[in-house]
Amino acid sequence: MNIEAFQNRVLPAKNKLFRFALRFLGNEEEAKDVVQEVFIRVWNGREQMNEVQNWEAWCMRITKNLSLDRIRTLARKQTHPLETGYDVRQETLSPHESTEIQESMNRVNQFIAALPEKQRQVIHLRDVEGYSYNEICEILELDMNQVKVNLFRARNAVREKLMKINAYGL
Amino acid sequence: MDSKKIEALLQKYWNCETTLEEEQQLRQYFQHEAIPEPWKETAALFRYFEENKKKSLNDVAFDSRVMTTVQTSKRSKMVKFFYNTMRIAAGVTVLLTATWFIRNEVRKTTPQEMVDTYDDPKLAFEETKKALLMISKGFGTAETQTRKINMFNEAQEEIKKKDTKL
Numbered sequence: 242m243n244i245e246a247f248q249n250r251v252l253p254a255k256n257k258l259f260r261f262a263l264r265f266l267g268n269e270e271e272a273k274d275v276v277q278e279v280f281i282r283v284w285n286g287r288e289q290m291n292e293v294q295n296w297e298a299w300c301m302r303i304t305k306n307l308s309l310d311r312i313r314t315l316a317r318k319q320t321h322p323l324e325t326g327y328d329v330r331q332e333t334l335s336p337h338e339s340t341e342i343q344e345s346m347n348r349v350n351q352f353i354a355a356l357p358e359k360q361r362q363v364i365h366l367r368d369v370e371g372y373s374y375n376e377i378c379e380i381l382e383l384d385m386n387q388v389k390v391n392l393f394r395a396r397n398a399v400r401e402k403l404m405k406i407n408a409y410g411l
Numbered sequence: 412m413d414s415k416k417i418e419a420l421l422q423k424y425w426n427c428e429t430t431l432e433e434e435q436q437l438r439q440y441f442q443h444e445a446i447p448e449p450w451k452e453t454a455a456l457f458r459y460f461e462e463n464k465k466k467s468l469n470d471v472a473f474d475s476r477v478m479t480t481v482q483t484s485k486r487s488k489m490v491k492f493f494y495n496t497m498r499i500a501a502g503v504t505v506l507l508t509a510t511w512f513i514r515n516e517v518r519k520t521t522p523q524e525m526v527d528t529y530d531d532p533k534l535a536f537e538e539t540k541k542a543l544l545m546i547s548k549g550f551g552t553a554e555t556q557t558r559k560i561n562m563f564n565e566a567q568e569e570i571k572k573k574d575t576k577l
Contacts, residue, residue: 244482252474259468273468277477284481345455346462353459368460371431393427400425403452 242287251283254297257370258304264365265308267354275311279303298372301380305362345406352402353395359383360395367392414447421453 242251258279262272282303283290293299353361362381366372372380377388420437423429429437441450441457 256467260466280477281480345452346459349456349459369463373431389427396425406452
């Protein structure tokens, strides 16, 4: 792969990678760093890329691994404890959009952020990015069954919380 | 799309039986149409997915930064090799210069007599001869001096002989 192919084919995936990394890290700067590192890894490993069938899934997998590494180092350094570092308010689009639907969307964001890691990854890849089950298996290095179980649990956990809001008007 | 179909699709969705196209239909439905009250929160979920997909890495310099890093890493193997070689060369140069200076300094401080002539046998022989001559010259002077003392000795002996004869 030459530099033009890299620029035209791989680099445009940056937003997908960024959103995925953000899902792990909850911090835009950290996510951006991770994405940059992913591209450098991809470039350095470009010889392998010809053997990779789905290069986008491959990039996503690298993003996942680097994000997890980053979480580990952050936890070790304890400069930004992730619990407090995860600022859900960052997801707010703009102040003037704070309508009722916007508020419930923020709540949805909190629900998803509260999910266990695997469930969070699966629901993000499926419902935000629209990946097929096979691709999710490849990205997360899980088998089909685990992916489906995690997606089922994630969707139903969110649904339950949404129904609670409907019932009690929280 | 009528609400019965949506209801059915939602049921499939919660059971994870929907295809990607059906999920797209759901997202579209909740995006545009007026949503009945009971689905308000569900709509929030699908709008959240759709909204989240628009989220992008808003950094204009990002692409160029990645490209420059990538392009420099292309050369970096050569550059790294060059730098490492230069590093070693510099280290060796410093070491050699230091040794040379120290050797000079040591030579200066050592007295000239101590400088050996071992590598030239002729010169060594001459030097030894010179040293021996110097010693023998010393011996010579000493001998003449002792001879003078001997004179007193002989005189004393003479006097003693005369004393016993008398």
